[in-house]
Amino acid sequence: MAGRLRAPTGRYAGKTAQERQTERRRRFLDAALQMFGDTPGYRSTTVAALSEAAGLSTRQFYEEFRTLEDVLAALHLQVNDWAEAAALGALADAEGLPLAERASAIFRAYAANVTADPRRIRLTFVEIIGVSDRLEEQRLARRSRWVNLICTEAEAAVVRGEAAPRDYQLAATAFIGSVNGLLHDWSAGWVDATLDEAVDELVRMLLGILRPAGWQPPGGGHAKDADEVAEGS
Structure with a gap:
């Protein structure tokens, strides 16, 4: 045969x-x-x-490839890999810095990578939506990786005494939705702000989640916030 x-x-x-x-x-x-x-x-x-x-x-x-959907799936993973590599690289470079400075570095790197090419934003936040159950599962799985990154960093911050102890899963999921929505709207021209201003707002939101009103670090120390990071940058 x-x-x-x-x-x-x-x-x-x-x-x-x-x-x-x-x-x-x-x-x-x-x-x-x-x-x-x-x-x-x-x-x-x-x-x-x-x-x-x-x-x-x-x-x-x-x-x-078998289908155009296979191409879209591969491209979606590639774009996410680029953004993840940028964020993880910034995270490594920010090792040892206070929480607010680490958060700022990570999201500036992520936002710079994603918004550097408007085609990446459209593909990630628009074109992949509603294509198929398979791609929806892939999209949610990749979003879950970002949620897990936030939770991991939050839990490490709790250990260091920089964040309030709590379960961050739900809050991190809501925050990542805000990140995606704001960066999409900024890219589309619907937000009257610079990219730095948009990122500063995201960092403030994240720090507000990690350090709710009334919470104080152990020992009564002062937690550096996003406004102080922006002023010092």
Whole structure:
């Protein structure tokens, strides 16, 4: 019985088969970021149009993906990975700083990454909504990672005596919804503020969650707030 065709493994034009496959996938995702995140949008894009924009054939498309939804799913994960890497990098750089300064550094890095390209915001906050149960599950799973990051940082702050002890799951979920909504509206031009002002507001909201009215750090110390961080920056 004849076996299945195997992908070529030799070098061609100085590149291995794996290198060529990686490049094709990158070209499809680059083209998808433009078409899904700008014009015409995910729902008006066809496989033929995406392949043409990538400078590849539809045959090559189906060698990499099954459907356009697979492309959208991969691109959504990629955009989230970029933002997460930026936030985690800022978190590492802010190691040892007071809570307010750490929060400010993290959200400035996240906001700068997400808003650097309006196509990322449209793809993450608009195009992926309502596509399918599968993508909704993926979107919520990635949002859950951001919620878990907030909870982890909040719990560490509690241990350090910088935040009030409580269960932060619900508050972190509400806060991440505020982050997404504000950055989307800012990108769309619906918020009359600079990006720094928007981030400062988010940091104030987070510190208000971590340090509710009337709470004092153990020992009666002074907790540095977002306004003081902004003034010192």
